Amino acid sequence: MKQSNKHHYLPEFYLRGFTNKDGQFAIYDCEKQRIKDRMFYPSTHFFEKHRNTIEFLGNKTDILEQAYSQFDNRHSKLLKLIQETENPLLLDLQQIINLQEFISHIFWRLPENDQLYMNEYKSNLNFSKTFKIRDKITKEEVNNSRTEDILKSEPFIKAVRALAGNISHLSYTSAQDYHNWKLSYSQNSFKVCSDSPIIFKTANPKNIFESDFIFPVTKKHLLMRTFNSLEIKFLKPEICMVIDLIIFKQAKLFCCCSRKDYLTTISSLANNYDLEALKNRLFQYIHNHPCSP
Numbered sequence: 001m002k003q004s005n006k007h008h009y010l011p012e013f014y015l016r017g018f019t020n021k022d023g024q025f026a027i028y029d030c031e032k033q034r035i036k037d038r039m040f041y042p043s044t045h046f047f048e049k050h051r052n053t054i055e056f057l058g059n060k061t062d063i064l065e066q067a068y069s070q071f072d073n074r075h076s077k078l079l080k081l082i083q084e085t086e087n088p089l090l091l092d093l094q095q096i097i098n099l100q101e102f103i104s105h106i107f108w109r110l111p112e113n114d115q116l117y118m119n120e121y122k123s124n125l126n127f128s129k130t131f132k133i134r135d136k137i138t139k140e141e142v143n144n145s146r147t148e149d150i151l152k153s154e155p156f157i158k159a160v161r162a163l164a165g166n167i168s169h170l171s172y173t174s175a176q177d178y179h180n181w182k183l184s185y186s187q188n189s190f191k192v193c194s195d196s197p198i199i200f201k202t203a204n205p206k207n208i209f210e211s212d213f214i215f216p217v218t219k220k221h222l223l224m225r226t227f228n229s230l231e232i233k234f235l236k237p238e239i240c241m242v243i244d245l246i247i248f249k250q251a252k253l254f255c256c257c258s259r260k261d262y263l264t265t266i267s268s269l270a271n272n273y274d275l276e277a278l279k280n281r282l283f284q285y286i287h288n289h290p291c292s293p
Contacts, residue, residue, distance in 0.1 A: 026256065
């Protein structure tokens with residue numbers, strides 16, 4: 001079977017939530033600092049060639065990409081439901097757990113977290129001690145120089161990354177916190193998405209569970225996770241624009257939007273604002289306005 005080489009760090013099924021009625025979006029190119037001339041399908045951006053290809057003993061495999069595909073199949077059903085819901089949506093407990101796992105996977109797939117993953121694998125016991133090598137006959141755990149070399153090898157460490165989202169999620173045991181994960185809905189919103197789509201209150205978090213954050217689930221739905229109980233809310237248009245400005249300014253390579261004119265507006269305004277000041281304004285507003293009128 002032919003191996004894949006076009007590996008998305010933002011899955012296509014997620015990106016479809018930011019497209020227009022034709023299934024396309026506008027793209028801002030951060031390196032060229034301009035909006036591209038035409039509209040694009042999700043398959044054309046937010047990927048790297050051979051990003052998830054692993055070479056071991058001279059052989060190349062896309063097993064890491066296959067693992068991501070298995071998780072994508074599980075998460076895509078919930079994302080499709082949210083994308084097709086034109087109103088605020090109350091998620092049940094299992095759906096919230098599924099959404100937590102999905103966002104945790106997104107966090108660890110982002111290129112901006114490549115070095116963080118390497119650091120966590122080497123230092124975080126939840127990563128480095130998760131795996132045990134056993135004798136296939138006796139089933140006893142084997143600890144020797146060879147197994148240590150395997151656990152420290154680049155191909156093995158790279159392959160384990162597919163499970164990083166689950167490792168973080170399973171390490172998070174605060175069940176009473178589920179009510180602090182809420183979706184907001186903005187009927188007339190055109191929300192942007194970028195290759196850095198998660199807005200964290202805490203600087204440089206090591207996973208999604210240790211900080212308040214905002215995450216655009218679709219062009220009309222935002223996930224708000226805070227340590228204060230929130231009601232589902234309709235955010236004011238100016239706060240939605242603050243969120244879009246932050247996501248745009250966080251982008252490293254690309255930012256997308258279903259509306260080219262709105263993306264043009266955001267890109268023209270972005271240089272007038274400081275990123276940290278925008279984030280402070282956003283989280284101050286959220287914590288001072290726990291419920292919408």
